[in-house]
Amino acid sequence: MKQWLRSTDRTAWILAGLAILLYAPGLFWGLPHATSEVTIRGWDVDSVAGIGPLSELHNLLVQPREGWYFAYPLFHYLILGLVYAPYMAFLWLTGGLTSPTAAYPYGFADPVTALAALAFLGRLVSVLMGMGTVVCTYLAARTIWDRTTAIIAAVAMMLCGPLVYYAHAGNLDVPVLFWLSVCVLSAAHIVKFGLTPKRAIGFGVLAAIAVATKDQAYGPLVPAVFFLIVMHLVDRKRTPGPDAPWRAPIAMIVAGL
DSSP: OOHHHHOEEEEEHHHHHHHHHHGGGGTTTTTOOOOSSGGOOOOSSTEEEEEEHHHHHHHIISOOOTTTTOSSSHHHHHHHHHHHHHHHHHHHHHHHBBBBOOTTTTTBSHHHHHHHHHHHHHHHHHHHHHHHHHHHHHHHHHHOOOOHHHHHHHHHHOOOHHHHHHTTTTSSSSHHHHHHHHHHHHHHHHHHOOOOOOHHHHHHHHHHHHHHHGGGGGGHHHHHHHHHHHHHHHHHHHSSSSSSSTHHHHHHHHHHO
């Protein structure tokens, strides 16, 4: 993303705008209408947006419960918690939130508006991450190949059916795909410019974030790490460098762990 923000290539910005235009219209569809405890969620099945992150963080940090169920790792819950924080502070200061509880209406003076707003904010994060996935696809393909190939790859990603659907939902599918696409961009730089300790640490941290978002990210990342390490060792055998060949791979593994 840092490369994109500094980029003079307007194509990345155009693709970002097109992705937002494509994904944003569904933001308001089926928001929860929380008139009772059974209507606190929207139409997007398995969504974590809305009251979910606050519930999970309450169970984790405020009042731990025996047998607490947590279906996913907590990294995206923490992101949503940070996104929700200004809105929650606003409700607290304006009297919209008093004496928070773990049961409906959770201390909200107007639970219908509050829970709809929280679900909307969670979906907005998914839209931005869907846009980021398209941009990372473009930058990764441009790094390895050329601009034309990069545009084709980014447009194909942008119009992918599941991404179009989940980019305006509160599920974890787009967040984990976003972090995986950032990993692909990092791997593209490693393939193009070589595995240095700094790049290795960056990839390891990004891989850890992807897995901490949804643990199925292990699937593509384990062979990716193996490939990058083997590629590096083969390259160093052909052209020895000043530092030990295992320094960067060890840095990657430690950073990931």
